[in-house]
Amino acid sequence: MRNIRFIDLAAQQERIKPRVDAAIQRVLAHGAYVMGPEVAQFEAAMSAFCGARHAIGCSNGTDALKLCLLAKGVKPGDAVFCPSFTFAATAETVALVGATPWFVDIHEDTFNMDPASLKRAIAEAKTSGLRLAGVIAVDLFGQPADYRAIEPIVAGEDMWLMGDAAQSFGASYHGRRLGTFGQMTTTSFFPAKPLGAYGDGGAIFTDDDDLAKILRSLIVHGQGADKYDNVRIGITGRLDTLQAAILIEKLTIFEDEIAARNRVADAYAQGLSDVAVVPIVPEGCVSTWAQYTIRAPGRDRSTVLAALKDRGVPTAVYYPKPLHRQIAYKAFPVTGNGLPVSDRVAQDVFSLPMHPYLEADDQAYIIDSVRAALAG
Numbered sequence: 001m002r003n004i005r006f007i008d009l010a011a012q013q014e015r016i017k018p019r020v021d022a023a024i025q026r027v028l029a030h031g032a033y034v035m036g037p038e039v040a041q042f043e044a045a046m047s048a049f050c051g052a053r054h055a056i057g058c059s060n061g062t063d064a065l066k067l068c069l070l071a072k073g074v075k076p077g078d079a080v081f082c083p084s085f086t087f088a089a090t091a092e093t094v095a096l097v098g099a100t101p102w103f104v105d106i107h108e109d110t111f112n113m114d115p116a117s118l119k120r121a122i123a124e125a126k127t128s129g130l131r132l133a134g135v136i137a138v139d140l141f142g143q144p145a146d147y148r149a150i151e152p153i154v155a156g157e158d159m160w161l162m163g164d165a166a167q168s169f170g171a172s173y174h175g176r177r178l179g180t181f182g183q184m185t186t187t188s189f190f191p192a193k194p195l196g197a198y199g200d201g202g203a204i205f206t207d208d209d210d211l212a213k214i215l216r217s218l219i220v221h222g223q224g225a226d227k228y229d230n231v232r233i234g235i236t237g238r239l240d241t242l243q244a245a246i247l248i249e250k251l252t253i254f255e256d257e258i259a260a261r262n263r264v265a266d267a268y269a270q271g272l273s274d275v276a277v278v279p280i281v282p283e284g285c286v287s288t289w290a291q292y293t294i295r296a297p298g299r300d301r302s303t304v305l306a307a308l309k310d311r312g313v314p315t316a317v318y319y320p321k322p323l324h325r326q327i328a329y330k331a332f333p334v335t336g337n338g339l340p341v342s343d344r345v346a347q348d349v350f351s352l353p354m355h356p357y358l359e360a361d362d363q364a365y366i367i368d369s370v371r372a373a374l375a376g
C-alpha cells in the first residue's frame with residue numbers, strides 16, 4: 001500500500017534543511033533566544049509579503065486573537081460576532097476576555113461567514129442589551145472571507161473588523177493579500193498551517209500605528225517605557241527567536257508552495273467535481289488550501305472514510321461539530337436561533353491530503369480511491 005501523508009512536513013524539511021540548520025546554528029551562536037534579531041527580520045519579511053504596515057510576531061494564533069481583543073478593550077457585556085463552523089480558538093478568546101461570542105452562519109459553498117447572517121445577527125444583538133463590539137471573519141481552509149460584503153456591514157456600525165487568517169496567511173482577495181482587511185488580521189504558524197514553524201508561533205497585522213504600539217506592549221506584560229514599567233495588563237506573547245529564524249527560511253519558498261497547493265487543488269477539482277461537492281473559490285480569491293474539504297451529501301461519511309482508510313488514504317473531518325453545539329459554547333447566542341448551514345456541512349464534510357509536495361501519481365490514486373469509495 002502507498003504511504004500517503006495527510007500533510008508532508010518531512011518533504012518540505014528535506015528541501016530546506018541546510019538553510020534551516022544554518023539558521024538554527026546562528027541563533028545558538030548569538031544566544032538571543034527571546035526577541036533576537038531574527039524576530040524583527042521575520043516581521044519585516046512578513047510585512048513585505050502581505051502589504052500590512054505592521055507585522056507583529058507573537059506566541060501562537062490563539063494569543064494573536066486574544067491580544068487583539070485586549071488591544072480593543074473587549075470586556076464583559078460586549079458581543080463579538082463570529083462563525084460557529086471554525087476552530088475553537090476564534091470564539092474561545094472572546095469568551096476568555098469575558099465577552100460574548102455571537103454565532104453567525106456560513107455560506108455552503110465557501111464555508112465562510114454569510115454576510116446576510118451577520119446582518120441578521122447585528123439586528124438581533126441590538127435588542128440584547130449587549131454592546132456591539134466587533135466581528136471576527138474567519139478565512140477558513142485557506143480562503144478569504146467575503147470582505148467586500150462584510151466591510152460595509154461593519155462600517156455602518158460602531159464596530160471593528162478583524163480577520164482570523166490562522167489558516168490563510170498568503171491568501172489574497174481581489175489582488176490584496178490578507179493582512180490589510182479590517183483593522184487587524186491574525187495568523188498562526190502551528191506546524192500544520194500553510195506557513196508552519198517547528199513549534200508554536202503566530203502574528204498580527206495592522207496598518208494602524210497606535211494599535212501596533214499597544215500590541216507590542218501587550219506581548220510583554222503591558223510594558224511602557226521599559227521592561228519594569230507596566231502601563232496595561234498584558235501577557236507573555238512573544239514569538240521565539242528560533243521559530244522566527246526557521247520561518248524566515250520557510251517564507252522564502254512559501255510563494256512557490258502556494259502555487260503548488262493550487263495545482264493540487266485544481267487536480268482534485270478536475271478529478272472529483274462530478275462525484276462530490278468540491279470547494280468553490282470565488283472570483284478574485286486565491287486560497288492557500290490549508291485544507292481541501294469536499295462534501296458528499298446524503299452519503300454515510302463514516303463508511304466513505306473507512307473505505308478510504310482501507311486503501312491507505314488518510315482523511316480528516318474539519319469540523320464534525322460546530323461550536324454552537326459544543327458543551328463549552330452552547331449557552332452563547334446563535335443567530336436566528338439556529339445555524340442550518342453550519343449544522344448541515346458538519347454532517348458531510350471531509351478533507352483530503354493537501355500539501356505542496358503531493359506527487360501526481362499519489363494524487364491520482366487518492367482521486368481514484370475517493371471515486372471508488374463514493375461509488376461503493
Ligand SMILES: *Cc1c(COP(=O)(O)O)cnc(C)c1O
Binds near residue numbers: 061166189
Ligand atoms: C489554528 C487556528 C487558530 C489557533 O492557532 P494556534 O496557533 O494553534 O493557537 C485560530 N483560528 C483558526 C481558524 C485556526 O485554524
